[in-house]
């Protein structure tokens with residue numbers, strides 16, 4: 220086996236340590252970053268993620284508000300809450316936990332969040348700025364992927380990166396961020412022919428297709444960096460990535476595990492975005 224593990228837990232701890240230090244410095248200037256999280260309904264996984272966000276705020280010295288709304292909340296009620304949070308001085312970042320119940324239009328809600336408070340980086344203005352390479356709040360999971368690669372000491376410049384999956388939340392933004400790092404990027408998706416052949420050309424393979432253990436060693440060039448963004452709950456309750464870790468670890472170089480790889484970075488990058496939003500809000504960036 221040539222694989223080495225890229226630990227998202229470890230990288231997260233390092234980044235959170237730095238954020239906590241910055242928060243102390245801001246407190247001395249009378250600034251406390253504030254995050255509002257909105258959860259509609261009782262999806263068990265979402266409840267856990269929201270609790271973890273609340274805990275991260277507490278641990279890092281942020282002000283936090285969690286708004287837990289019943290599943291039958293109307294879109295108008297949710298939009299009214301977003302509007303209130305947009306105008307609230309103590310709040311620098313707003314996150315509406317996804318997925319939302321089916322009767323609510325996610326796009327309408329995301330579009331209603333003030334661009335400067337959109338710490339998920341999902342608002343079309345933030346997405347547009349990402350596309351044209353301007354400064355913006357970056358989507359958390361894709362930003363976490365880049366941070367993991369960089370902090371593992373891997374240079375992306377001139378490398379061939381293959382992204383498997385073209386979702387708006389991961390595949391598309393991660394491909395833009397890889398290009399920003401001067402990688403040459405190929406995107407594959409469910410209609411791609413010869414996917415294994417293309418994937419085997421990758422120096423860096425990023426997988427976000429939502430199919431448990433789909434990518435085996437036949438997709439991986441020896442020594443390639445493998446980043447698994449998949450999070451699939453199996454029938455036995457265990458969490459599996461999109462990459463068949465036991466097969467791929469025999470050929471790859473650095474690889475992220477699931478759990479403990481990209482996942483923990485999502486909340487850490489959310490905290491980082493909230494800190495950035497707070498500094499901008501107070502003219503300190």
Ligand SMILES: Nc1nc2c(c(=O)[nH]1)N[C@@H](CN(C=O)c1ccc(C(=O)N[C@@H](CCC(=O)O)C(=O)O)cc1)CN2
Pocket residue numbers: 268314315316317318339359360450458477478479480481482483484485486
């Ligand atoms: N508004 C948003 N909604 C959702 C997002 C998001 O970024 N913004 N992402 C996911 C859920 N999510 C955060 O909200 C999230 C997912 C996973 C993890 C994580 O730490 N995963 C661990 C395993 C946890 C477990 O055992 O279940 C890991 O991979 O090691 C954090 C946050 C959808 N909704």
